[in-house]
Amino acid sequence: MSRAQRRRFARIAILIGLVIGALYAALPVLWMLSSSFKQNTDIFASPPQLIPSNPTLEAYTAIFTDPVKVRFFLNSYFVSLSVTVLTLLVAVLAAYALSRYEFPFKRVLNMVIVSVQAVPPITLLIPYFGLIMFLGLYNSYPGLILTYMVFTLPYAIIMMTGYFNTLPRELDEAVKVDGGSSWTALWRILVPISVPGLVSVGIYTFMIAWNEYLFALTLTKTPDMRTVPIGIQLLMGQHSYEWNQMMSMSILGCIPILLLFLFFQRYFIGGMTAGAVKN
Amino acid sequence: MASASLPVAGAQQLGSPKRQPGVSGTVKATLVPYGYLTPTMVLLVVLMVIPIVMVIGYSLMDNVIMKKNPQFVAFKHYSDILTSESFWNAVSNTLFFTGVSVIAHLIIGLAFAMMLNTGLLGNRTKAIFRTIYVLPWLFTVAIIAVLWRLLLEPNGVVNYVLMASGLAGTQVEWLSQPETALFAVTFINIWSGYPFYMTSLLAGLQGIPADYYEAAQVDGASPWQRFVSITLPQLKPIIISMALLDFIWTTQQFALIWMTTGGGPLGSTEMLSTFTYKLAFSKYQFGAASAAAVIVLVISMILAFFYVRAQKARD
Numbered sequence: 001m002s003r004a005q006r007r008r009f010a011r012i013a014i015l016i017g018l019v020i021g022a023l024y025a026a027l028p029v030l031w032m033l034s035s036s037f038k039q040n041t042d043i044f045a046s047p048p049q050l051i052p053s054n055p056t057l058e059a060y061t062a063i064f065t066d067p068v069k070v071r072f073f074l075n076s077y078f079v080s081l082s083v084t085v086l087t088l089l090v091a092v093l094a095a096y097a098l099s100r101y102e103f104p105f106k107r108v109l110n111m112v113i114v115s116v117q118a119v120p121p122i123t124l125l126i127p128y129f130g131l132i133m134f135l136g137l138y139n140s141y142p143g144l145i146l147t148y149m150v151f152t153l154p155y156a157i158i159m160m161t162g163y164f165n166t167l168p169r170e171l172d173e174a175v176k177v178d179g180g181s182s183w184t185a186l187w188r189i190l191v192p193i194s195v196p197g198l199v200s201v202g203i204y205t206f207m208i209a210w211n212e213y214l215f216a217l218t219l220t221k222t223p224d225m226r227t228v229p230i231g232i233q234l235l236m237g238q239h240s241y242e243w244n245q246m247m248s249m250s251i252l253g254c255i256p257i258l259l260l261f262l263f264f265q266r267y268f269i270g271g272m273t274a275g276a277v278k279n
Numbered sequence: 280m281a282s283a284s285l286p287v288a289g290a291q292q293l294g295s296p297k298r299q300p301g302v303s304g305t306v307k308a309t310l311v312p313y314g315y316l317t318p319t320m321v322l323l324v325v326l327m328v329i330p331i332v333m334v335i336g337y338s339l340m341d342n343v344i345m346k347k348n349p350q351f352v353a354f355k356h357y358s359d360i361l362t363s364e365s366f367w368n369a370v371s372n373t374l375f376f377t378g379v380s381v382i383a384h385l386i387i388g389l390a391f392a393m394m395l396n397t398g399l400l401g402n403r404t405k406a407i408f409r410t411i412y413v414l415p416w417l418f419t420v421a422i423i424a425v426l427w428r429l430l431l432e433p434n435g436v437v438n439y440v441l442m443a444s445g446l447a448g449t450q451v452e453w454l455s456q457p458e459t460a461l462f463a464v465t466f467i468n469i470w471s472g473y474p475f476y477m478t479s480l481l482a483g484l485q486g487i488p489a490d491y492y493e494a495a496q497v498d499g500a501s502p503w504q505r506f507v508s509i510t511l512p513q514l515k516p517i518i519i520s521m522a523l524l525d526f527i528w529t530t531q532q533f534a535l536i537w538m539t540t541g542g543g544p545l546g547s548t549e550m551l552s553t554f555t556y557k558l559a560f561s562k563y564q565f566g567a568a569s570a571a572a573v574i575v576l577v578i579s580m581i582l583a584f585f586y587v588r589a590q591k592a593r594d
């Protein structure tokens with residue numbers, strides 16, 4: 001075989017490999033999409049139809065016209081956005097201190113923040129249940145928002161500290177020489193130029209909150225407080241499964257993540273693969 | 280780092296004349312970082328320190344939350360759990376689920392990353408495939424669970440394909456028979472988790488200098504030799520830290536199991552997480568559940584210790 005032939009052969013082999021991989025990744029997702037446009041009676045039609053023979057928006061209308069189901073989405077958006085804003089706020093303050101100051105117990109605090117990430121949610125769930133009851137936050141937004149921050153905050157602080165560390169100290173020193181406080185330096189100088197880092201961390205935070213299941217399952221009770229992941233499960237609880245609605249709710253449930261991915265792909269990957277936030 | 284702790288005292292007084300007199304600049308300066316850290320520390324105490332103290336306390340009482348005056352029972356729950364068959368069943372299921380998932384994630388992630396890193400295809404083609412490959416990442420576990428329940432239904436599309444191609448003679452109830460359920464949930468977890476590896480490994484592959492490979496080619500190394508002596512050693516730090524992270528996460532997986540099999544049938548997919556959850560919220564034995572939760576915590580902390588050590592070695 002000549003060199004050119006070998007290259008062509010290798011190219012074809014890789015393309016075949018890539019296509020097989022793509023089928024593995026995408027077929028289940030395509031099936032979800034297709035099922036969401038089916039009538040529930042056609043879900044298990046034999047032979048299976050990847051392209052529905054009677055496409056219908058029935059499953060989507062059923063969700064949009066049911067206030068209980070719309071509420072799942074509103075709850076998810078409200079909780080996730082609140083968690084994101086609060087996490088960024090608290091994390092920026094902490095990251096500034098960790099990046100710009102030396103103080104006793106800094107190493108200990110760093111260690112605590114890192115190790116908090118490894119604490120299993122199931123371990124925290126039981127005391128949270130007691131704590132949330134005690135605080136009167138059972139089945140409430142603040143209960144969810146507060147507890148979600150235990151997942152989002154450590155990562156956000158670590159990432160933002162790393163980001164601030166890449167910014168030259170001269171920037172905030174200049175503000176102080178001009179008579180500004182460290183507070184001014186943080187909000188007027190560092191935060192505005194840290195937008196890429198904030199976006200990465202924000203996306204990651206939003207995703208964690210949007211996807212959370214265990215706490216939402218246990219710390220809320222009434223349908224009007226349920227989030228999307230639990231809402232999907234509630235559709236499963238009835239006598240007959242509304243598969244088409246579960247699939248349409250799944251599609252609608254991944255839309256915010258999909259949009260974040262499409263518009264912020266660079267930040268998205270940066271945020272997800274730890275330690276990659278560099279400009 | 281030292282420069283930050285040396286604020287220009289004169290400038291500060293000039294710039295903020297309204298600050299209380301009497302507090303010297305240095306005292307203020309040492310308090311400043313704690314001011315910024317106050318919200319974080321309050322949250323860490325409320326969300327981490329107090330709950331962990333609580334759960335350890337609960338685990339030593341006979342039945343907290345349900346009883347008004349719980350009695351101290353020392354390590355009774357721990358000895359009950361550590362001698363119960365269902366606990367060790369959950370441990371072995373968790374080990375299988377986690378071990379197979381981590382290895383498969385690594386193999387699939389590396390295979391996809393290497394295909395996407397090829398110089399033989401155009402960047403646009405690779406970008407399209409990369410987007411497709413990331414797809415499972417965009418779905419929350421709850422969605423992944425219902426999707427695969429639909430696919431794996433006895434009269435679902437997976438069985439149809441297997442029967443039509445002659446690989447299966449009858450409809451298999453993947454998630455509801457003890458022989459297949461653990462394999463099925465592991466398979467689902469593999470599908471949902473590989474993109475994380477793929478993206479990280481791809482970044483790692485792109486960071487390997489091209490002249491390493493050129494030099495190897497000049498020396499007449501085969502593709503396999505290049506893979507074993509350049510690619511793997513270069514990726515080793517990433518692989519180790521990701522595998523440990525994945526191991527920690529997968530041992531904690533709850534939603535996927537809960538929404539597909541609920542730990543059944545006959546405990547065949549019971550994991551440490553579902554075992555603990557059921558003790559607390561199905562059987563209302565909060566004391567025993569707390570003991571199980573503490574055991575899970577200890578396991579995670581041991582894994583985290585190795586993770587931190589691997590990270591330090593990497594730096």
